[in-house]
Amino acid sequence: MDFSDTVVLVTGASRGIGAAIAKAFATEGATVIVNYLKSVELARQVAEACKGLGGDGLAIRADVNSQAEVQAMIDQAMIGAGKIDVVVNNAFLAYTFDPDDRRLFWNLEWNDYQAQLEGSLRSTYNVCKSVIPEFNKQARGSIINIATDLVERPSVPYHEYSTAKSALIAFSRNLAVELGPMGIRVNCVAPGLVYPTDASRRTKQDILENIITQTPLRRVAEPEDVTGPVMFLASHWSRFMTGQTLYVDGGLVMR
Numbered sequence: 001m002d003f004s005d006t007v008v009l010v011t012g013a014s015r016g017i018g019a020a021i022a023k024a025f026a027t028e029g030a031t032v033i034v035n036y037l038k039s040v041e042l043a044r045q046v047a048e049a050c051k052g053l054g055g056d057g058l059a060i061r062a063d064v065n066s067q068a069e070v071q072a073m074i075d076q077a078m079i080g081a082g083k084i085d086v087v088v089n090n091a092f093l094a095y096t097f098d099p100d101d102r103r104l105f106w107n108l109e110w111n112d113y114q115a116q117l118e119g120s121l122r123s124t125y126n127v128c129k130s131v132i133p134e135f136n137k138q139a140r141g142s143i144i145n146i147a148t149d150l151v152e153r154p155s156v157p158y159h160e161y162s163t164a165k166s167a168l169i170a171f172s173r174n175l176a177v178e179l180g181p182m183g184i185r186v187n188c189v190a191p192g193l194v195y196p197t198d199a200s201r202r203t204k205q206d207i208l209e210n211i212i213t214q215t216p217l218r219r220v221a222e223p224e225d226v227t228g229p230v231m232f233l234a235s236h237w238s239r240f241m242t243g244q245t246l247y248v249d250g251g252l253v254m255r
Helices: 016-027 040-052 067-081 110-138 159-182 205-214 223-234
Strands: 007-010 031-036 056-061 086-089 141-146 184-191 245-248
Touching: 007 016, 007 067, 016 031, 016 040, 016 056, 016 086, 016 223, 031 040, 031 067, 040 056, 056 067, 067 110, 086 110, 086 223, 110 141, 110 159, 110 184, 141 159, 141 223, 159 184, 184 223, 223 245
Parallel strands: 007 031, 007 086, 031 056, 086 141, 141 184, 184 245
Antiparallel strands: none
């Protein structure tokens, strides 16, 4: 894929899946806006890595739950890169996938759901709200939102997390219908368990082995496994796809 004349904004890109996505785009020549909240040094390292991989990188801090900060980030990106072609909404509220130490439904409060909705849905809403006017000027653009296969197969009931991601998929489908006539596409990528990341490090070996046994490709995903589907949805190869969710979990979910 050739992204040499493409500017890609990746939220939550200082580590894990976001960093892998940023670097993958850079490998294909893209200019990557590396959004981060607290990890300034890690974000700068990702931006520098993007430059070393053949693309370009610019680290910009913004709390994606703040509309004002998101708008400032978009404005800075437009000044620094001149345009934005692709947005990958990867940032989410910190969450730990630990089946042995998860909160059961009767121990959850509505505020727990609200926090995840803020982290997954409001953050994506804020970014879309600010970037869509720029996409409209270009009469094109691609938005890829990172969901989870737990929406389709809650093998472990992480209630508040997967509920928020379900809302994100519904949001994406509605947006796809509305923005399609403007030349703007909206899709989702729904990974299974991605290991290792900060969120999944506490997953015990027996749980990993159980997931592997149920997965046709007989392993769990690495961060790099998510990058190809994201890049496909950002590319001209998927130019007639919108409103779709690609499950990236080795066949655990089949649709």
